[in-house]
Amino acid sequence: MKIRKSAAERLFEGFNLIFLLAVCAVMLIPVLHVLAGSLSSKNALTHSRVGIWPVEWTIENYVVVFHNPVFWRAFGVSVVIVLLGTALNMLMTTLTAYPLSRTNLKGRRAVMLLIIFTMIFSAPLIPTFLVVKGLGLLNTLWALIIPTALSAFNMILCLTFFRSLPEELLEAARVDGMSEYRILLQIVLPLSVPILVTLVLFYAVSHWNSYYTAMLYISNAQLRPLQLYMYAIVAQSSAADLQSGSEGDILMSLSPQGLQMATIIVATVPVVLIYPFVQRFFIRGALLGSLKG
Amino acid sequence: MHATKAAAATASRSRQRSPGSAGWQYFVRHHPFYVMLVPGIVYFLVMKYMPLLGTVIAFKDYNIFKGILASEWVGLQWFHQLFTYPKFLRLLENTLLISLYQIVFAFPAPIVLALLMNELRMMTVKRIVQTLVYLPHFLSWTIVAGLVYMLLSTQTGLLNGLYVSWTGNAPIELLQSADSIRTIIVSSGIWKEVGWGTIIFLAALTGIDPSLYEAARIDGAGRWRQFLSVTLPGLLPAIMVLLLLKLGNVMDLGFEQIYPFINPLNAEKGDVFDTYTYVAGIKGGQYSFTTAVGLFKSVVGFLVLVLANKASKAATGEGLY
Structure with a gap:
């Protein structure tokens, strides 16, 4: 008993579809333009002849990017930060969330208040900078890891999930004489894989994408993560960074914009490659966050 | 042992x-x-x-x-200096205006998009649309800034190229103009986050009890009437909570989003508390003064959140705590 659609309804659905496809186009065009530009000749690019399809194909821009030691150094720093930082994040998050998920733990309220207060009232930038400096972290990779070692928000997501686990299971383990450390490691964590994957992704993406902490704490060019390098070539058009590793003839045949575009594409590829496989975990995480409010 | x-x-x-x-x-x-x-x-x-x-x-x-x-x-010396500092009003104005534009344009955008996506009957199309609009959320702000630069550049930019070939005029210096900086910041922010923002509303939409729609239909409500009487009230809790969170952040615009776009030619209208604290504090070494700026910012943000929560509780019964 399908209800026949009125003409007005079909009209609305048609327009809706067209509008949403237009939205998709708006999402894609900037990326396609940069991709096309990175594969186009200097001549076509500087005369604004490139739309969303390459003109006078060339891969020279990518050759320069792939031979740029400064770019790969920054890329490597980011990989290290993501691996180390996320590992520390997960350790801190689960260790803090497990005791706080025990509703009857004495002192729990006080610790929760201590943590939640930091979410609504944040200390100004300079005093935070002075603490990091005082700890001797300036110009070390630790400065990119320790100040963000634990996210109160993610910890609460984790805690909420832990609380939903069947209490009888944990009780039974306790009766068997299992220590709390082993319960966390061998019972709670294996049962919490969905939330743990989501949190790993949240933390990893935020490490990969962040450049603010690096801008604050890192002045040694050797320790720059990828996004700080990207800032230098995008916002400051830093030629030294862009052209490192190549010289003379090949650079003459390329435009700085073409190199910037190729660099943007190479820096985007890791995220775009991983994204389709992990999309559902992110969506779950975003929903968990919203339930919490 | x-x-x-x-x-x-x-x-x-x-x-x-x-x-x-x-x-x-x-x-x-x-x-x-x-x-x-x-x-x-x-x-x-x-x-x-x-x-x-x-x-x-x-x-x-x-x-x-x-x-x-x-x-x-030194007591309140820095705060005295802050409130008499001509640049302070400018920073406050820029921060609040960009926040206001975000609330007016960027905040409703995902709600509208989610409602339209919800009306899509073709599941494959819906899934493709979702995948595409979520993607920009995972790009860093430097990459987004890079894409915007490439779109608007006077030399190679796609938009400027189209503009020049259609009108024959000289390209427009959008990235170097104070008049366009706020639009660039707000719209690039919408581009990056609008899709991601729909997730919460799409979930809230599927959470609405279908029997409510049925009842409305029996009462003779058309699609628009159903939207006003069932859909909108169903979304209200999510809308209120997110609006409160946004209000709590009116002073926090996010350094990473804005800083790549700021240059001496547009700073007049684009410089906000977050970027100023970095430039004057970390680079300029005015530690005490910028801490006063930051404290002012945190206190105002905190008060706005508390007040907005009170107002919302009184008006709609929804609150953060």
Whole structure:
């Protein structure tokens, strides 16, 4: 008993579809333009002849990017930060969330208040900078890891999930004489894989994408993560960074914009490659966050 | 062997210290929980509360060589300077205006998009649309800035190229103009986050009881009437909570989003508290003054959140806490 659609309804659905496809186009065009530009000749690019399809194909821009030691150094720093930082994040998050998920733990309220207060009232930038400096972290990779070692928000997501686990299971383990450390490691964590994957992704993406902490704490060019390098070539058009590793003839045949575009594409590829496989975990995480409010 | 001895020692010590104290016994029995909490508590104390204590430099003339304790007290000097500083009003205006534009344009955008996506009947199309609109959320702000630069550049930009070939005029310097900076910031923000924002509303939409629609249809409600009487009230809780969170952040625009776009030609209308604190504080070394700016920012943000929560609770019954 399908209800026949009125003409007005079909009209609305048609327009809706067209509008949403237009939205998709708006999402894609900037990326396609940069991709096309990175594969186009200097001549076509500087005369604004490139739309969303390459003109006078060339891969020279990518050759320069792939031979740029400064770019790969920054890329490597980011990989290290993501691996180390996320590992520390997960350790801190689960260790803090497990005791706080025990509703009857004495002192729990006080610790929760201590943590939640930091979410609504944040200390100004300079005093935070002075603490990091005082700890001797300036110009070390630790400065990119320790100040963000634990996210109160993610910890609460984790805690909420832990609380939903069947209490009888944990009780039974306790009766068997299992220590709390082993319960966390061998019972709670294996049962919490969905939330743990989501949190790993949240933390990893935020490490990969962040450049603010690096801008604050890192002045040694050797320790720059990828996004700080990207800032230098995008916002400051830093030629030294862009052209490192190549010289003379090949650079003459390329435009700085073409190199910037190729660099943007190479820096985007890791995220775009991983994204389709992990999309559902992110969506779950975003929903968990919203339930919490 | 060693471990048991140590445990026995702790146990006997605890007995001596507080014989029969229930609290102490509870602590000993449940000590693994407290041990696990140590790293987290230390983290929050050192990385969040020590900086709060350090905020006293807003009332001192902080000198790097003397340190925080030995620096001289100056009372409200920095705040006095702040409120009489001509640039302060400009920063406040830029921050609040960009926030206002975000609330007016960027905040409703995902709600509208979610409603339209919800009306799509073709599941494959819906899935493709979702995948595409979520993607920009995962790009960093530097990449987004790079895409915008490439779109608007006067030399190679796609939009400027189209503009020039259609009108024959000279390209427009959008990236170097104070008049367009706020539009660029707000619209690039919408581009990046609008899709991601729909997730919550799409979930809220599927959570609406279908029998409500049925009842409305029986009462003769058309699609638009159903939207007003069923869909919108169903979304209201989610809308209110997110709006409150946004209001709590009116002073926090996000350094990473704005900083790549700021240059001397557009700073007049694009410079906000977050970018100013970085430039004057970290680069310029005006530690005490920018701490005063930051404290002002945090306090105002906190008050706005508390007030908005009160107002919302009174009006709609929805609140953050």
